[in-house]
């Protein structure tokens with residue numbers, strides 16, 4: 449049995465779109481390096497999709513990162529750690545290598561979101577069930593840490 453039940457997205461693919469009110473509260477962003485090919489709404493001024501492979505493209509400006517899940521997450525978080533400008537949304541799995549390599553003592557602030565988010569399907573519909581774990585917003589760069597304090601989303605903010 450998996451520790452978390454969110455390994456598959458509501459639509460059966462690895463999509464799990466960010467609730468739009470989260471991006472609205474924290475944006476605008478210059479780049480979403482991992483966006484759906486057919487997205488129901490923008491998350492940034494520019495998007496890379498699986499067709500571009502945003503993992504190997506140059507990242508510029510303020511990045512919104514809700515990365516592919518499972519074993520892929522750490523690759524994207526390593527890029528974010530190097531880029532150091534943006535906000536990432538991942539599950540609050542504080543024991544993982546991703547957290548130890550890319551969050552603790554590396555990022556600038558963490559917003560521990562109250563409750564559980566309901567991620568959207570790639571067609572823009574909202575599933576009935578929430579994600580199977582709590583989520584965190586992780587700020588890289590002092591300006592992005594400041595944005596966490598101003599965003600009005602419910603939760604607790606701590607240093608990383």
Ligand SMILES: C[S@@+](CC[C@H](N)C(=O)[O-])C[C@H]1O[C@@H](n2cnc3c(N)ncnc32)[C@H](O)[C@@H]1O
Pocket residue numbers: 462463464465466480481482483484485491496497498499500501502503513514515516517
């Ligand atoms: C968790 S979803 C988040 C989508 C979007 N960033 C958001 O915040 O709503 C991860 C996205 O990464 C996309 N993806 C997967 N591999 C990718 C790659 N190599 N390059 C760019 N995007 C990729 C998936 O198609 C999926 O839409």
